[in-house]
Amino acid sequence: MSLGSCQSHGNDKGEQILPYKCCNGGMYQVIAGIISPVNDKYGKKDLVAARHRVAMARLALQTSDWIRVDPWESEQVQWLETVKVLRHHHRELLRSLPQKEGLDRGKAHPAAPTAVPELKLLCGADVLKTFQTPNLWKDAHIQEIVEKFGLVCVGRAGHDAERYILGLPILQKYQHNIHLAREPVQNEISATYIRRALSQGQSVKYLLPDAVIAYIKDHNLYTKDSSWKDNNT
């Protein structure tokens, strides 16, 4: 399966990528990871320009052989609901499959019963909670996400993913399609913390890849007075 991650990605922090490899229920084999930074029109506070967020994600993933950034969502004219992004990437996934029957013979693994990869939404438990927020998600979209695609949800301190699932009937109904990835090592690097540290001139070395730190410095992002400036360029 392919894991798509739709997040605002204020800046790319190492631990976001960690959980991809945790999901190994035995039935699935993860073949690719996609990071899809949100469109600027999302309007979240402190969101720097998409071109920066995409560039930083690219730098962070330079050394990854299976996760990539996809700027499609950020390049759209307006903000897109997550389900639309999932639909897009799923279409792309289907389009990229070999036209002939069966899998590529070059692959080491034997052909699976279903050759079509599945696309799942990767998120933290905090996102799961937001399904409860009134008017944030359309009900039909939540249903499509959990029914047609599926979730891989990584634990986060202070969030009880299982409780969130039980708290929403639609999630409960499709809980077989919601995989809770146990994070063996808790590492709570939030982008909010990173931005605050940067604005106070504190070091974020070893929290972000060096290449991303250099980029932030070169483009003067996340300084005390840059947040409004950058959104206006």
Next chain:
Amino acid sequence: MENSEKTELVLLACGSFNPITNMHLRLFELAKDYMNGTVIKGIISPVGDAYKKKGLISAHHRVFMAQLATKNSEWVEVDTWESLQKEWVETAKVLRHHQEKLEASSCGNEQGSPVLERPGRKRKWAEQRQDFSQKKSLEPKTKGVPKVKLLCGADLLESFGVPNLWKSEDITQIVRDYGLICITRAGNDAQKFIYESDVLWKYQNNIHLVNEWITNDISSTKIRQALRRGQSIRYLVPDLVQEYIEKHDLYTSESEERNVGVILAPLQRNMAEANS
């Protein structure tokens, strides 16, 4: 006290570094920010094999990984002195070794270019010292010799309470003559621990508690466990370290069994001395 008279600090971190993780590296960054411009160098001193901790792999690997991890650091470096000693060395002695080294190079060298482990870094540190001494050209001895401080997590602080692990005179020496910079996420527990110890309480001004707001659970123990279970440790340790571990298959169920049944060196030594 004016800025110009602040003592320069060198942060020394002792430990197994089995393996070194991003959390260890973060300790240095947090401490440097907290001490506000006075820190000039960081030293990682991996413990020698004679420590006999369970699961402790060979020092040369641990040293090499720490060197890989600090390759891109301008101020943190690895020191092998402790790891090369045949017998286990008490932390107080390691602190003393490094303090004496700083004093020796400070006295014998007006240009201020001490012998460093890594020739590549030598120039940068010397340049820094020259900058400082140029600024202070009118006042020859304003800054004095840099002081070594022990950098640690709360676990080390609280390990002072483990019977026979530390000599009480060593604890006194460490907090009185050197000082601690302790990175902790549970500030209250650390403060309580200091409060409940007479010697720590006495020298509390020499114990700096620095808050780590990120819940960072990247312990070497968990890293080794993840590796045994075939789980990814990417982004928890520097890439070069992860590659090195993978290439040499360093941490396995076998490696975790090393020193099983062997008494930890400090316990052995302190109990023997108590009985002698």
